[in-house]
Each structure stands twice: as C-alpha cells, then as structure tokens.
Amino acid sequence: MGSASGPAAKKASAADVARHAGVSMQTVSRVARDLENVQPATRDRVRASMVELGYSPNRAARALRSGRFHTIGVIMFTLSSFGNTKFLEAIAEAAGLVGYTITLLPVSQRTRGEVTGAIARLSEQAVDGVVIVIEADLLSEDDVDLPADVPVVIIDSSRLSERPFIDTDQALGARLATQHLLDLGHETVWHIAGPQTFYAARRREAAWREVLESHGREVPPPFTGDWSTGSGYRAGLEIARRPEITAVFVANDGMALGLLRACHELGRDVPSTLSIVGFDDMTESESFWPPLTTIHQHFDEVGRSSVAMLVAQIERTTPTPVTMVPVDLVVRASTAPPPGA
Amino acid sequence: MGSASGPAAKKASAADVARHAGVSMQTVSRVARDLENVQPATRDRVRASMVELGYSPNRAARALRSGRFHTIGVIMFTLSSFGNTKFLEAIAEAAGLVGYTITLLPVSQRTRGEVTGAIARLSEQAVDGVVIVIEADLLSEDDVDLPADVPVVIIDSSRLSERPFIDTDQALGARLATQHLLDLGHETVWHIAGPQTFYAARRREAAWREVLESHGREVPPPFTGDWSTGSGYRAGLEIARRPEITAVFVANDGMALGLLRACHELGRDVPSTLSIVGFDDMTESESFWPPLTTIHQHFDEVGRSSVAMLVAQIERTTPTPVTMVPVDLVVRASTAPPPGA
DNA sequence: CTCCACGATGTTTACGTCAACATCACGGAG
DNA sequence: CTCCGTGATGTTGACGTAAACATCGTGGAG
Numbered sequence: 001m002g003s004a005s006g007p008a009a010k011k012a013s014a015a016d017v018a019r020h021a022g023v024s025m026q027t028v029s030r031v032a033r034d035l036e037n038v039q040p041a042t043r044d045r046v047r048a049s050m051v052e053l054g055y056s057p058n059r060a061a062r063a064l065r066s067g068r069f070h071t072i073g074v075i076m077f078t079l080s081s082f083g084n085t086k087f088l089e090a091i092a093e094a095a096g097l098v099g100y101t102i103t104l105l106p107v108s109q110r111t112r113g114e115v116t117g118a119i120a121r122l123s124e125q126a127v128d129g130v131v132i133v134i135e136a137d138l139l140s141e142d143d144v145d146l147p148a149d150v151p152v153v154i155i156d157s158s159r160l161s162e163r164p165f166i167d168t169d170q171a172l173g174a175r176l177a178t179q180h181l182l183d184l185g186h187e188t189v190w191h192i193a194g195p196q197t198f199y200a201a202r203r204r205e206a207a208w209r210e211v212l213e214s215h216g217r218e219v220p221p222p223f224t225g226d227w228s229t230g231s232g233y234r235a236g237l238e239i240a241r242r243p244e245i246t247a248v249f250v251a252n253d254g255m256a257l258g259l260l261r262a263c264h265e266l267g268r269d270v271p272s273t274l275s276i277v278g279f280d281d282m283t284e285s286e287s288f289w290p291p292l293t294t295i296h297q298h299f300d301e302v303g304r305s306s307v308a309m310l311v312a313q314i315e316r317t318t319p320t321p322v323t324m325v326p327v328d329l330v331v332r333a334s335t336a337p338p339p340g341a
Numbered sequence: 342m343g344s345a346s347g348p349a350a351k352k353a354s355a356a357d358v359a360r361h362a363g364v365s366m367q368t369v370s371r372v373a374r375d376l377e378n379v380q381p382a383t384r385d386r387v388r389a390s391m392v393e394l395g396y397s398p399n400r401a402a403r404a405l406r407s408g409r410f411h412t413i414g415v416i417m418f419t420l421s422s423f424g425n426t427k428f429l430e431a432i433a434e435a436a437g438l439v440g441y442t443i444t445l446l447p448v449s450q451r452t453r454g455e456v457t458g459a460i461a462r463l464s465e466q467a468v469d470g471v472v473i474v475i476e477a478d479l480l481s482e483d484d485v486d487l488p489a490d491v492p493v494v495i496i497d498s499s500r501l502s503e504r505p506f507i508d509t510d511q512a513l514g515a516r517l518a519t520q521h522l523l524d525l526g527h528e529t530v531w532h533i534a535g536p537q538t539f540y541a542a543r544r545r546e547a548a549w550r551e552v553l554e555s556h557g558r559e560v561p562p563p564f565t566g567d568w569s570t571g572s573g574y575r576a577g578l579e580i581a582r583r584p585e586i587t588a589v590f591v592a593n594d595g596m597a598l599g600l601l602r603a604c605h606e607l608g609r610d611v612p613s614t615l616s617i618v619g620f621d622d623m624t625e626s627e628s629f630w631p632p633l634t635t636i637h638q639h640f641d642e643v644g645r646s647s648v649a650m651l652v653a654q655i656e657r658t659t660p661t662p663v664t665m666v667p668v669d670l671v672v673r674a675s676t677a678p679p680p681g682a
Numbered sequence: 683c684t685c686c687a688c689g690a691t692g693t694t695t696a697c698g699t700c701a702a703c704a705t706c707a708c709g710g711a712g
Numbered sequence: 713c714t715c716c717g718t719g720a721t722g723t724t725g726a727c728g729t730a731a732a733c734a735t736c737g738t739g740g741a742g
Contacts, residue, residue: 011464011490013697013698013699014698014699014700015698023721023722024721024722024723025698025699025700025722025723026700026701026721026722026723027720027721027722029698029699029700030700030720030721032699033700037719037720037721038720038721039719039720039721042720042721054464056464056465057465057698057699058405058697058698058699059404059465059466059467060401060402060404060405060410060467060697060698060699061401061405061697061698061699061700061727062698062699062700063400063401063404063467063699064399064401064402064405064697064698064699064727064728064729065698065699065700065701065726065727066699066700066701066727067727069401069467071444071467078430079420079426079427079429079430079433080426080430080624085420085421085426086420088420088445089419089420089421092420092445101444101445101446101466101467102444102445103412103442103443103444103445104429104433104442104443104444104445105442121397123352123397124397124398124400125400125442126400126401126404126410126412126442126467149352229624229625229627229628230628232628233628254624254625257625257628257629258628260628260630261628261629261630261632264630264631283421283570283595284570284595284598284625286570287570287571287573287574287598287599287601287602288598288602289601289602289605289630290605291602354727354728354729355728355729355730356728364691364692365691365692365693366692366693366728366729366730367691367692367693367730367731368690368691368692370728370729370730371690371691371730373729374730378689378690378691379690379691380689380690380691383690383691398728398729399727399728399729401727401728401729402697402727402728402729402730403728403729403730404729405697405698405699405727405728405729406696406697406728406729406730406731407697407729407730407731408697683742684741684742685740685741685742686739686740686741686742687738687739687740687741688737688738688739689736689737689738690735690736690737690738691734691735691736691737692733692734692735692736693732693733693734693735694731694732694733694734695730695731695732695733696729696730696731696732697728697729697730697731698727699726699727700725700726700727701724701725701726701727702723702724702725702726703722703723703724703725704721704722704723704724705720705721705722705723706719706720706721706722707718707719707720707721708717708718708719708720709716709717709718710715710716710717710718711714711715711716711717712713712714712715712716
C-alpha cells in the first residue's frame with residue numbers, strides 16, 4: 001500500500017512534475033537524465049516531486065524523440081538447446097550491464113522462410129540492433145539480406161556473412177577431443193556428428209577428420225544424429241555392438257548421453273572398453289555415468305562479446321574485434337586407454 | 342541487394358507514403374492497421390507505395406499514441422533451470438500468436454531487494470504487462486507491492502498473492518510419485534527435498550508427507566538439496582550406503598541424476614535395490630541410466646495459460662480462470678518392487 | 683426531385699519527450 | 713559603472729502515429 005497513488009489517475013508526465021515543482025518541463029527532463037547543469041536545490045525539489053507523483057519517463061516518447069529504444073533483439077530458433085539458453089542468459093546479463101533490455105524475436109520453424117520473415121520484420125521491431133543465433137546455412141547473404149540499417153551481430157562460425165560474427169572455436173574443440181583420445185592410445189576415433197545443416201556440426205566433423213588424417217589414421221565413416229539424446233542412442237546401439245570401436249567423439253553431450261545409455265543396455269563398459277568425449281559441457285554432464293569427458297564451451301563469453309560488438313555498432317564506438325572464443329577440454333571418467341593397452 | 346533503398350535515406354513515414362500515394366496520412370494509417378473502411382483500389386495503391394518506399398510503422402510512435410507496446414515482460418531469476426527455460430519458450434510462443442513480443446527483465450540475484458527493484462522499475466519499462474516466474478517467498482505482498490496499474494500474472498502455486506497466478510499442481514505430482522512407490526510394495530518412501538525457500542519444494546514435501554501419513558507409514562526425515570545435481574549426489578552418498586532405504590522420491594530430475602551417480606559409484610543397483618522417482622521430466626531423463634521414472638510437468642501449458650490470462654487483463658476481455666495444471670506420472674526403469682518382494 | 687444516411691476519405695490535434703534556441707540573473711573585467 | 717560572459721532555466725517545435733471530428737459524394741426512400 002505504501003505510496004498513495006490517486007484513484008485511477010493517469011500516469012504523471014514531465015509536465016505534471018514541472019507544474020508541481022514550479023519549474024519547466026525541460027528542467028524536469030534534465031533532472032530525469034541526470035544532466036549536470038541543474039542547481040542542487042532545484043534538482044532536489046524536482047526529485048521530490050517526481051517521487052510524490054510517482055513519475056517515471058515514458059519509454060515510447062523517449063524512443064520516438066531520440067530514435068533509440070535501448071533494446072537488443074535476439075533471434076533464435078529454440079530455447080530448448082543448452083547452448084541457446086546459455087547464450088540468451090549471457091546476452092541478457094551483459095546487455096543489462098550497459099543499460100539495454102533484451103527482446104525475443106522468435107522464429108518457430110527452422111526454415112529459411114521464417115528467418116527471412118523475422119529479419120524482414122526487423123525494422124518494425126522496437127530494437128536498436130539484433131543478435132542472431134542461427135546456423136549460417138539459413139543466413140547466406142544471397143537469400144536473406146539483412147537490412148543494411150540495422151546493426152547486427154551473428155553468433156556463428158561461418159565466414160559467409162560480411163556482418164560481424166563471433167563464435168566458439170569449434171575446430172579447436174574437435175581437435176582437442178580427438179587428440180585426447182589418440183593420446184590415450186586409441187588406434188582411431190569414431191564420430192557421431194550433428195546434423196549437416198548446422199555449420200558447427202560440419203566444423204566439428206571436419207576438424208576431427210583432419211586430426212585423424214594428419215596422424216595417418218583411418219577415418220571411419222561418421223554416424224549422423226540430430227543433437228537429440230535419441231539419435232545418440234540409436235547410433236549407440238550399433239556402436240556398442242562393434243568391439244573394434246574403442247573411442248568415440250560425439251558432437252554434443254546430449255547425443256553422448258544417448259550413447260551411454262545404449263552402452264549400459266548392451267553391457268558395453270565405459271570407459272574400460274569404450275572411451276567417449278562429448279561437446280558442450282552441459283550442467284548435467286559431470287553427473288552422467290560415467291561422468292563425461294567433454295569440451296567446455298564458454299557460452300557466457302560468447303554472449304558477452306556479442307553484446308559488446310553490437311553496442312559498439314549501435315553507439316558507434318570502437319568495435320571489439322573478438323571473433324573466436326577458445327574452449328577447454330574437461331577430462332572426466334568416460335575416457336581411458338583402449339582395452340589392449 | 343533486392344530493394345533499392347535510397348542512399349542514407351531516413352526511414353519513410355506515413356506522411357511520405359501518403360504523399361506518394363496521393364492520399365491522406367489517415368488513410369495510410371488505416372491501411373497499415375488493416376481496418377475495414379478503405380476502398381480496395383485505394384488500399385492497393387497505398388500498399389504499393391508502402392512497399393516501394395520500404396515503409397514500416399514506427400513502434401515508438403504507435404506506442405506513444407496508443408499507450409500499448411504489444412510487449413510482455415518476463416521476470417525470472419535465471420534461465421539455467423529447466424523449468425524456467427521451458428516457461429520462457431512457451432510464453433514467447435504463445436505471446437507471438439496473439440501479436441505480442443517478449444522482453445526479458447532479468448533479476449540477477451535471488452534476493453528480495455533485486456526483485457523489488459525490478460518490479461519498481463516496471464512502470465518505466467516498455468511493457469503492457471508482466472509474467473513473474475519467481476518463488477512466492479520473495480513476493481509476499483507485504484514487502485513487494487506490485488504496481489496496481491500493471492497487469493501481472495504470477496507463475497507460482499502460492500496463494501499468498503492476490504494477483505492472478507497459475508502453476509503446476511505440485512501436490513498432485515508429489516502424491517502420484519509417492520503413491521507409485523507405495524503401490525510397488527515399498528514400506529515407506531524417502532525424500533530429497535528442494536530448498537525450502539521455494540514454495541514448490543515445500544508443496545512437494547508436504548504432499549509426500551501427507552501420503553505417507555494417510556497410509557500410516559513412517560515418515561523418514563527428508564534430505565534437503567538445492568536442485569543441483571551436486572546436492573543430489575551428496576544426499577545420494579548417504580542414501581546408497583543405507584540398505585533400509587528402498588525408495589526415494591526426489592524433488593527434481595537434476596538431483597535424481599546426482600543420486601543415480603552416487604548409486605553407481607557405490608555399486609547400489611537401481612531399481613533392484615533402490616527405486617527412484619524424479620520430478621520435471623526434463624529432456625534428458627529418459628536417457629539417464631536407468632531411464633528415470635518421473636513426474637511430467639506441462640510447462641508449455643502453464644506458459645500458454647499465463648499469457649492468456651495476462652492478455653485478458655491487458656485487453657480487458659474475459660479472463661481465463663485456469664489456476665492449476667495437472668501432471669502425469671511417467672513410469673520408466675528406475676522404479677521396481679522392493680528387494681524382498 | 684429532394685433530402686438524408688452512410689461509407690470513404692481528409693483535417694486537426696494530442697500523445698510525452700528532448701533538442702535547439704531564447705532569456706535571465708549574476709559577477710568579474712575593464 | 714558598464715558590459716559581457718557564464719551558467720541556470722524557460723519556450724518552442726518537432727518526432728510519427730492514431731483518435732476525434734469534419735467533409736464529400738453517392739444512392740435510395742419518400
């Protein structure tokens with residue numbers, strides 16, 4: 001109950017405050033924006049009136065006048081993926097620190113049409129700029145031209161776009177994972193890849209292949225999943241039955257969990273007869289059985305940087321030129337030397 | 342390149358379109374809003390001009406004039422919890438369907454002060470209403486009075502607030518879980534509770550207790566975790582060592598995963614010597630080892646309803662009076678009759 | 683044939699703020 | 713003592729839209 005707001009009173013405007021404090025609207029505006037040239041006494045009086053009337057500036061009017069919404073739009077397909085969620089959280093937090101708010105511009109279907117639509121509708125959104133968290137395949141500039149007047153940052157490791165982008169160093173992660181397994185003494189490393197429409201999936205697969213080739217090892221045909229635990233499980237049902245497979249690099253932790261499940265069902269012991277490395281280091285991975293060796297992505301760092309780059313564009317300050325964020329190999333109990341060793 | 346936008350041209354306004362099409366601004370406005378009373382010929386001409394000039398209405402001006410932002414604010418502590426993520430996704434999708442956009446109003450710390458602050462700043466946000474996804478403890482009306490003029494829906498099962506609220510039927514879920522274990526023949530059921538500051542945790546614990554008491558069973562002292570896998574693991578280290586414990590109802594799937602890990606480490610077989618039921622049915626739960634019996638929450642339904650209720654308030658249409666969303670027991674492989682049976 | 687109702691379209695104004703410019707008081711330099 | 717610079721404060725006028733009201737033309741009822 002605290003403050004007594006008038007009955008059904010419309011919200012107080014700067015003019016109301018001005019009248020109440022006996023000053024001009026402009027002075028109210030100056031106080032509201034914390035500008036320098038206002039006498040302390042006046043400032044206090046205006047502040048008191050603002051509190052008493054429950055005044056707060058109207059964002060719409062501010063935006064109309066200044067052309068700035070102090071809002072960043074985020075375009076992503078889904079919140080169901082661990083990475084996207086972490087990105088969003090990091091973006092929201094970083095944006096908050098520099099006075100921006102996040103607006104979700106959802107795209108329901110993973111189709112080019114939806115993306116194009118969302119981007120086309122961009123200019124009628126109340127945003128100053130946009131962070132796009134969508135696989136590059138659907139963003140090649142030929143099909144979707146981003147409005148030239150909207151600041152954009154793309155979270156993606158494709159270099160197809162001419163817009164600023166940033167992402168995890170996918171190749172580094174895949175290299176670390178594959179190398180770790182080779183270092184343990186495995187003859188070669190198998191792979192469960194993500195869907196090929198995802199640039200990240202292709203990068204991880206390519207880097208895995210390169211490491212094997214550079215060591216002169218046989219490159220086994222990769223399995224392909226869709227990131228889901230179910231697809232990892234299905235690949236796992238075959239892998240668990242083939243004793244010649246002793247090491248697998250899985251393109252994400254979810255599919256690795258599915259693989260683990262298949263191994264348990266078929267009695268294939270991990271890590272003594274099969275080593276597994278995942279990718280993402282999702283929250284639960286350390287509690288899988290066995291705890292999963294994986295590649296830790298710094299989602300928060302990527303999110304933070306994307307905001308920094310975007311705000312630099314919006315406010316035309318010096319851009320932050322970070323474009324690749326490194327990863328860490330986290331060794332847990334799902335990897336070990338091969339059976340014979 | 343497609344459309345040829347003038348060099349550094351300012352955005353076209355309704356006045357520009359009006360001039361170009363030879364009509365009044367008002368007619369442009371009518372066409373833009375798809376109102377009825379415009380002659381087809383005129384409408385087409387205006388539409389053509391809009392396309393040619395690349396016109397799109399200015400949200401700020403619209404909001405200023407109409408007082409509506411067509412935006413819903415969401416206040417939540419974190420995106421790291423499975424439930425919150427699902428809520429947000431459902432809210433965003435449902436909002437999109439009725440022409441609203443979602444803005445994130447983040448609260449970094451789980452403290453009363455932060456919540457109060459976020460709510461106090463509410464009226465200066467560009468939102469028409471707010472969905473609050475925060476445990477009731479921090480929202481008891483004594484401390485935090487929600488601005489009376491802002492439509493609010495609270496996702497929470499506390500009945501403390503006088504504002505509209507909606508939530509999963511926590512008690513039903515806990516009852517189903519506990520009953521399921523008793524039905525299998527277990528003498529009693531132990532419990533790993535969530536943090537007591539969460540209303541949901543208290544509700545689940547209370548319902549678990551009631552079921553046991555109503556069957557005249559002993560009520561063992563509950564363990565208490567903090568929702569994290571780590572806390573479930575720590576409780577699990579003790580549980581796995583006590584053979585008299587044959588059934589555990591865990592307040593969320595994450596802690597259940599931790600318990601599973603402890604059981605694996607200590608060689609306690611699930612479900613033959615210990616049955617486990619979780620709560621949430623997170624995406625990964627069916628791939629745990631063994632796949633987890635759990636309570637499926639309809640997060641999407643709760644999210645959808647919250648939007649419906651909020652939009653009803655904003656647009657003063659008939660409110661949707663749903664306040665409790667049921668749950669389903671999903672039986673998987675982590676539960677079985679007790680060892681002796 | 684006249685009048686009026688009705689639908690289509692135009693004109694005016696206000697929404698709340700901020701930028702640009704105007705004014706005003708004061709005090710120090712000459 | 714006058715002049716003018718300086719800093720505080722006031723006045724005016726957009727920003728782009730939509731509501732309220734005004735106008736215009738047309739066709740049907742009487």
